[in-house]
Amino acid sequence: MKRVGFNSVLNPGCSVVIVGRPNVGKSTLFNRIVGRRDAIVDDQPGVTRDSKRRKADWNGKAFTLVDTGGFFGPEEDPFNADIQRQIEIAAREAVVLLLVLDGKSGPSPADHEALDLLRRMQKPILAVVNKVDSHERENEFTFPFYELGLDYFFPVSALQGTGVGDLLDEIVHYLPEEAAEWEEPPQIPGIALLGRPNVGKSTLLNSLCGADRSIVSPVPGTTRDPVDTEIEVEGKQYLLIDTAGVRRRGKMSQGIEHYTLVRSKEALERCDIAMLMIDGTEGLTETDAKVFSLANDAGKASILLVNKWDAVEKDENTAGAFAKAIRDRIPFLKYAPIEFISALTHKRIQRIFPHVERILENYQRRVPTAELNDLLEEILQRHPPPVHKGRSPSIHYWTQVCAAPPTFVAFTNEPKAIHFSYERYLINRLYESFNFEGTPIRLLWKKRGGRRMK
Numbered sequence: 001m002k003r004v005g006f007n008s009v010l011n012p013g014c015s016v017v018i019v020g021r022p023n024v025g026k027s028t029l030f031n032r033i034v035g036r037r038d039a040i041v042d043d044q045p046g047v048t049r050d051s052k053r054r055k056a057d058w059n060g061k062a063f064t065l066v067d068t069g070g071f072f073g074p075e076e077d078p079f080n081a082d083i084q085r086q087i088e089i090a091a092r093e094a095v096v097l098l099l100v101l102d103g104k105s106g107p108s109p110a111d112h113e114a115l116d117l118l119r120r121m122q123k124p125i126l127a128v129v130n131k132v133d134s135h136e137r138e139n140e141f142t143f144p145f146y147e148l149g150l151d152y153f154f155p156v157s158a159l160q161g162t163g164v165g166d167l168l169d170e171i172v173h174y175l176p177e178e179a180a181e182w183e184e185p186p187q188i189p190g191i192a193l194l195g196r197p198n199v200g201k202s203t204l205l206n207s208l209c210g211a212d213r214s215i216v217s218p219v220p221g222t223t224r225d226p227v228d229t230e231i232e233v234e235g236k237q238y239l240l241i242d243t244a245g246v247r248r249r250g251k252m253s254q255g256i257e258h259y260t261l262v263r264s265k266e267a268l269e270r271c272d273i274a275m276l277m278i279d280g281t282e283g284l285t286e287t288d289a290k291v292f293s294l295a296n297d298a299g300k301a302s303i304l305l306v307n308k309w310d311a312v313e314k315d316e317n318t319a320g321a322f323a324k325a326i327r328d329r330i331p332f333l334k335y336a337p338i339e340f341i342s343a344l345t346h347k348r349i350q351r352i353f354p355h356v357e358r359i360l361e362n363y364q365r366r367v368p369t370a371e372l373n374d375l376l377e378e379i380l381q382r383h384p385p386p387v388h389k390g391r392s393p394s395i396h397y398w399t400q401v402c403a404a405p406p407t408f409v410a411f412t413n414e415p416k417a418i419h420f421s422y423e424r425y426l427i428n429r430l431y432e433s434f435n436f437e438g439t440p441i442r443l444l445w446k447k448r449g450g451r452r453m454k
Contacts, residue, residue: 014063014175015093016056019118020100021110022070025130029100029158030054030067033168053228058168061175066090071114088121096124096174098167103129103141103155107148115148124174127153128167133160188230189360192241192267194295195277196287200307204277204343205229205242208352233353241267268294272404273301273359273438275352276333280306280322280340289330299405301363301439302336303355310342335431337438359438365406367434369399372408375433379426391417396448406430407442415445 018026034054056065068087091097097118101111118125127148132141132155142153154170156163193201209229229240243264268274274295278284295302304326312318323338337355341348376398385393391414398410408430412418427441 014061014095015053015066015090016063016096016098016171016174017066017068017090017094018098018100019068019087019091019114020071021102021108021114024070024100024102025158026070026100027067029098029128029130029156029164030065032158032161032164033065058172061172063095063171063175066094071110071117088117091118091121091123094123095176096126096171097121098126098128098171100128100130101145101153103131106144111145111148115150125150126167126170129153129155130158132163133157135162188237188239189273189356190239190241190271191273191275191356192243192264192271192295192300193275193277194243194264194268194291196285196291197244199277199279200343201277202242204275204305204307204341204349205240207343207346207349208240236357238353238356239271241271243267265294265298268298268300271300272363273303273356274298275305276302276336277305277307278326280309280312283322284326284329292330292333296332296440299440299442301359301405302333303352303359303438304333304336304338305352306338306340307343309340310345310347335436335438335440355438362436363405363439364403365434365436366403367400367406369397371434372399373397375429379429383425385418385422388414388417388419393417401444405440405442406436407444409444409446411446411448413448415447418445 018030020026030052034056052067053064056063068090071084071087099111099115099118101107115125127145127150129142129145132138138155142155145153154163154167156167158164193205195201209231229242231238231240274292276288276292276295278288292302292304306322306326319340322340326338327334337359339348339351339355341352343349376395380395385395393412393414396411396413398408400406400408410426423443427443430436430441430443
């Protein structure tokens, strides 16, 4: 597997990185520039941990905007060292740094310390004084910051948007000429890593990428925002999306964890395949089943990954018994292949992408109507739909209306008379006949009169 750069689906060489101490409004500015609420914003300091990257553009020039965690966060935050490393990695790739300062609280020792660190990187620095809500009081807000030794400040209100246009006008002066000609590359398959906290999603992402792209910690809930990284495997590109761990609703607060659930659902919307991760040392839990149902309900192709398998005491029957227990607990994912891996030791992770490639092909498969109706004719001869509540349904024909996921419409005189068990039988025959391993199948019914197929 070849790692091709931090989120290189975005504009390489045109990285604008937002830095600053916690709770100065970095994520609010990030959301304002990219034009949507993409980063989690909360009054609690230290919400952003992993660096988030998104495409932005201004006056015909495109660039990658990077939101980072806060410099020198609360001492009790166990992720401080990891966050600082992520900031420094992002900053060294930047063409310009945006140092965000809190106009309401004024300069702090942490601002001085952050500026000293950034100056050693020898990158252009634009100082942004945020939370300036009054144009008439701009000088009042910016004047105290001249003690930092900078010549100019950009007063903005990231929340209201005032002053951000002037900031962007200055940013584009630092972008290379080719930024104006860069175009977003064709969409590539998206793969979301989904599971409850601490099952090893970020460890797997880093193992697949060959670098510390996500902060990894034994503390549950380390990842909050989805983290996007593009990798290349056997000449093919994929976008990996590391999501926050989803907890049971009863354990979910109304603040940050609510947003992480929303972000995880948004990540599912952007992906084609969900890698559903289980902690092999704990087995499948009720929370796992509920989390995985999100992928099934969203109509996404899936692969089940039993992680930490190296830490499980086992014999020749352990994997088979474990797989059977999974199938029994979550029959709605019977189409998903199961692989036993160790993200930490890299054991069997080379088996993942052959599954992925095969599943993508199945997910996008279209079956000609003639082949479908040949199958239907055989089914009806051997096992016609039973009478249900005194009604005798007739199935005229069926056709595939879309792929990703494969979706079929069957025409019948009595849609309400088709028992769910017979519908399940039809779907099973589709799996058997056309190899839709890894992908859900949708079967819809539409009322139509006329002569039934015989």
